[in-house]
Amino acid sequence: MSDLLHLTQHPGTNPKSFISSICATEIVDGDTWVELTESYFYPSGGGQPADHGLLENEGGVFSIQNVKKGKRLLHNIGNLDNKILDFGGPMTASIDIDRRNLLSRMHTAQHLLSAAADELFSGNTIGNQIGLEKTRIDIGIEDRSKFDKESLEQLVNDSIEQQIPVTMSQEKRTNLTSNPLVRVNLELLPKNVDELRVITIQGRDICPCAGTHVANTKEIGEIQINKVKSKGAGKLRVEYSLV
Numbered sequence: 589m590s591d592l593l594h595l596t597q598h599p600g601t602n603p604k605s606f607i608s609s610i611c612a613t614e615i616v617d618g619d620t621w622v623e624l625t626e627s628y629f630y631p632s633g634g635g636q637p638a639d640h641g642l643l644e645n646e647g648g649v650f651s652i653q654n655v656k657k658g659k660r661l662l663h664n665i666g667n668l669d670n671k672i673l674d675f676g677g678p679m680t681a682s683i684d685i686d687r688r689n690l691l692s693r694m695h696t697a698q699h700l701l702s703a704a705a706d707e708l709f710s711g712n713t714i715g716n717q718i719g720l721e722k723t724r725i726d727i728g729i730e731d732r733s734k735f736d737k738e739s740l741e742q743l744v745n746d747s748i749e750q751q752i753p754v755t756m757s758q759e760k761r762t763n764l765t766s767n768p769l770v771r772v773n774l775e776l777l778p779k780n781v782d783e784l785r786v787i788t789i790q791g792r793d794i795c796p797c798a799g800t801h802v803a804n805t806k807e808i809g810e811i812q813i814n815k816v817k818s819k820g821a822g823k824l825r826v827e828y829s830l831v
């Protein structure tokens with residue numbers, strides 16, 4: 589199992605390039621996926637798309653267009669026409685900073701929006717898909733007549749304007765269970781995990797999360813809710829973008 593080194597990094601913006609080397613390859617449907625001796629790339633998961641980036645040495649440049657985690661962390665470097673890679677040598681790996689920063693802003697905004705929906709309407713986040721241009725969050729609300737788009741947008745933007753620090757820590761599960769700022773159902777997390785990587789937006793929200801985030805809410809900018817639609821009884825899909 590490859591170490592997910594992005595988990596050790598906070599804030600998740602402006603990631604530095606690093607030296608690594610290819611230790612294994614796998615070809616799936618013509619595309620070559622490589623495992624690196626170490627990697628800080630974010631693999632797709634938890635509603636957040638994977639990092640993109642470059643892997644280079646004197647021999648050439650490979651473009652990383654997807655990263656997935658399974659037993660190993662694999663980086664897709666595209667179709668190389670079955671050319672065998674020369675592994676073992678050091679390579680410079682760099683994460684696409686603009687893409688990462690945008691996803692970290694979008695993702696931290698999702699924490700604020702989920703917290704605001706909980707506070708305002710007892711809304712429970714049941715899914716999300718972070719995007720570069722728009723992000724959607726599915727919210728369960730027993731009484732949908734309570735939902736108000738303007739107050740939701742306002743509360744998120746107020747938290748952004750308050751320039752609240754966003755921090756990362758490791759917490760014991762038992763320390764989180766009775767904290768009202770923990771809005772997710774900890775019962776849904778794997779039972780064997782006792783220590784959780786937790787993202788705290790001070791005084792607003794505490795959430796176990798493996799994604800990438802900004803260091804302060806002011807970096808998000810401003811959000812705008814563009815669309816709200818029904819996803820069935822007691823369920824709304826809220827779509828927002830960064831202004």
Ligand SMILES: [Zn+2]
Nearest residue numbers: 695787797799
């Ligand atoms: Zn998160």
